[in-house]
């Protein structure tokens with residue numbers, strides 16, 4: 001039986017005799033103040049401890065914040081409990097029943113923590129009442145005061161302090177229809193609507209195994225029950241609170257009582273699910289690594305400080321080593337470099353396996369790392385990616401599971417503290433080596449004054465969308481003598497490398513690089529100055545400022561040691577962005593509090609065994625809803641995986657493991673063509689037929705943006721084929737050689753197309769529909785002019801300086817205080 005607060009809760013609940021221990025446990029948990037671990041994964045809403053700060057704090061806040069009532073600072077909070085009278089009596093006395101193994105602290109007087117924001121509504125309510133000062137007449141034990149004689153505030157105070165169990169019992173035993181008028185009824189509806197959408201309440205409900213998906217249904221039923229049975233004074237009080245956090249916190253313990261009684265089956269079901277979706281203590285998943293005494297060396301510093309270089313020295317000197325890379329591109333670079341230095345090294349990425357005879361070393365992408373093999377030295381590059389919302393789990397798994405005597409991890413300081421914590425749990429010995437940048441990065445205050453004609457040789461212009469990248473390239477090539485290379489995420493690694501070499505080579509006309517954030521990692525480039533075209537980007541939802549850590553990482557690419565421009569410069573295109581850039585560079589690294597995890601296939605299989613008859617997509621969803629995590633971890637986002645899983649639900653004959661593997665295939669889920677091919681592959685595989693590629697080669701270079709996007713998609717499909725051939729039995733994927741050749745040819749075509757690209761870019765959606773707005777040969781000049789107009793027309797949402805924002809907030813606060 002798991003020992004989390006939630007499980008202990010259920011344990012007491014499910015034991016008939018000890019039902020009345022429930023409040024004691026809740027109380028203790030609150031009293032201790034810091035739960036050992038979070039109850040469930042919550043992605044946006046911070047996980048709060050389950051507590052009894054539910055009813056009484058409303059009144060307590062009032063009492064404790066009122067100097068006249070200071071004698072009420074220490075109170076016995078009323079507990080909420082089961083409905084068994086005999087057992088409740090024990091609690092009402094606040095005396096511990098030794099049979100029930102009460103915690104010694106249960107029922108002791110304590111100060112409630114004040115959470116002013118939460119209770120603002122109620123405090124304001126009290127303040128509005130002149131007669132509030134008389135509240136000290138009210139005694140907690142004095143329920144015998146005639147309620148009708150009390151001023152309104154006292155009535156509310158009395159109501160707020162009532163035992164939720166008593167209240168629930170009254171409601172349950174109430175006879176007849178609702179006692180409230182229409183206006184009240186509407187406000188009550190709003191209150192329950194607020195309750196149903198409260199992240200706090202849904203999180204707290206997990207403690208009694210009311211899952212997130214069942215929570216709204218439970219609230220709905222509770223609402224119907226409550227409104228039908230609600231007496232006037234109670235309705236009056238709820239209406240006075242209105243749809244507010246105070247109302248939620250008042251209602252919640254009554255809701256708990258209601259759920260415990262009404263939904264035992266649902267609770268039991270969710271408990272079973274909950275217990276099989278256990279992602280706590282992930283370090284124990286790797287017993288062999290735990291049996292080793294590993295030495296972890298954290299190479300900690302900013303970009304271009306020599307971290308990876310030093311780690312690779314140890315890697316090359318080892319008898320057997322593994323290098324784990326964040327990108328395929330970087331794995332290939334290390335593979336080439338190490339072999340060139342005479343150390344036999346194989347390559348292992350999702351798409352390619354290159355076995356070098358007699359090799360004792362391997363360069364792989366971090367997802368491909370083996371936790372079965374034993375190594376002398378392992379290197380995990382860019383360890384801060386542990387916090388990545390999508391891929392973080394791969395780094396976490398590598399750090400926890402690698403069987404290596406010595407593990408070198410390279411990265412910025414953002415994850416230093418959490419790595420320290422993890423090492424304490426794993427028992428590994430941690431050594432820290434701190435680094436400084438070889439040469440400081442200099443910010444050019446002049447900027448480009450909004451004019452791309454101020455671009456110079458060796459500049460890298462960074463833009464955060466494919467569209468912007470091509471617009472900038474077009475403008476530069478139109479208005480200056482410079483030629484541009486291009487690097488962005490959806491280009492194949494081979495093309496990115498080709499573009500990087502073209503830019504690095506001093507003997508050609510390509511002297512400017514236009515790139516997305518993909519330039520921030522992995523490529524050694526001869527960049528003299530990084531120029532930010534903009535500092536906002538679309539995050540799939542809205543336009544947001546580029547995070548400071550990313551700005552640092554990208555700016556840090558300027559002036560790398562060993563390149564022809566060792567002094568790094570950075571600036572912005574527009575003067576208005578300069579403050580934000582400077583702020584970002586000045587900021588210390590944000591400390592990462594949680595790192596990513598994702599269940600392995602076996603964990604999902606185990607979970608599936610508990611709740612049969614669900615599709616794979618539903619299984620993933622349920623797992624995400626019900627899984628438990630320690631405080632240092634979050635479950636990685638899996639919306640893209642779910643999209644593929646959802647599509648494949650229509651393909652019969654695939655095992656759960658097949659579905660799991662297919663769902664991780666590296667395709668852009670927003671690209672319908674790529675998704676279509678993936679579906680085709682899965683269908684053929686499910687029928688045990690040879691999976692064919694069914695895709696021809698394009699005749700030549702792309703002549704417009706739609707054709708360029710088409711090339712990118714084709715490469716992606718080929719890449720997915722190769723990836724799948726490595727996950728499944730190769731017999732099912734018999735065209736690997738052909739596909740490899742096609743992928744190489746397309747990567748080359750892409751390179752050639754980029755060199756010629758002088759057309760106006762389109763969005764992927766338009767291109768996919770074949771909706772080309774620009775025909776071949778259309779003059780580029782109009783586009784460049786349009787580009788300027790768009791810029792002036794505020795298409796770009798400029799991020800504000802963080803310090804300015806901070807000062808503004810401070811100013812607003814002081815005004816509010818005044």
Ligand SMILES: Nc1ncnc2c1ncn2[C@@H]1O[C@H](COP(=O)(O)OP(=O)(O)OP(=O)(O)O)[C@@H](O)[C@H]1O
Pocket residue numbers: 301302303304305306307308309310410522524560561562
């Ligand atoms: N001691 C050294 N001798 C020669 N070259 C070095 C040395 N240390 C680092 N370099 C070179 O400096 C450049 C930056 O080093 P490295 O890649 O190790 O930095 P980093 O801190 O890991 O940066 P990033 O995180 O951006 O990769 C590389 O080209 C590397 O080869």
